[in-house]
Amino acid sequence: MEELDLILESVKQDMDAAVKHLDHAFQRIRAGRASTSMVQDVMVEYYGAMTPINQVANVSVPDAMTISIQPWDRTAINAIEKAIINSNLGFAPSNNGENIILNVPPLTEERRKELAKQAKVESENTKVTVRNARQDGLKELKKLDGVSEDVLKGVEEEIQTYTDKYVKLCDEHLKTKEAEIMKV
Secondary structure: OHHHHHHHHHHHHHHHHHHHHHHHHHHHHOOOOOOOOHHHOOEEEOOOOEEEHHHEEEEEEEEEEEEEEEEEHHHHHHHHHHHHHHHHOOOOOOOOOEEEEOOOOOOHHHHHHHHHHHHHHHHHHHHHHHHHHEEEEHHHHHOOOOOOOHHHHHHHHHHHHHHHHHEEEEEEEHHHHHHHHHOO
């Protein structure tokens, strides 16, 4: 029976990780307001190593449409500016020698639709991951010997319940993100 519990726990952890990944992906999809998460994945070449931007500079949001990046080492300012330009985030950095200002342009209706579509793709990919976790769990169940059909059926139903729960959670997160994106 301990093997069954391990399989269930593994399936649940995989599904949980998939939804957490979805939330992280949604943070990167901007929704009209400036956020530090918009630049969190930017990697800066700093002393020969690729370093996350938040490890070489203070990233803040002074107002709803501006991101301010203040390097701790002023010699890194050009490398940070170059990394932002190369990241294809659609920002035109303004460098005043001490810090970099990113003005977040308001979203057009067309861009909002693109972002909503991108969010939907992320959600669908997460659902696929959840279903793959279910398949992996069911395969592990079939490998077990000496377990009665009734017990196996019960565990299969429990795995399906987890799957339904996490797919529904993906849909709820998508609905929330789409509303956030489409809100003017």
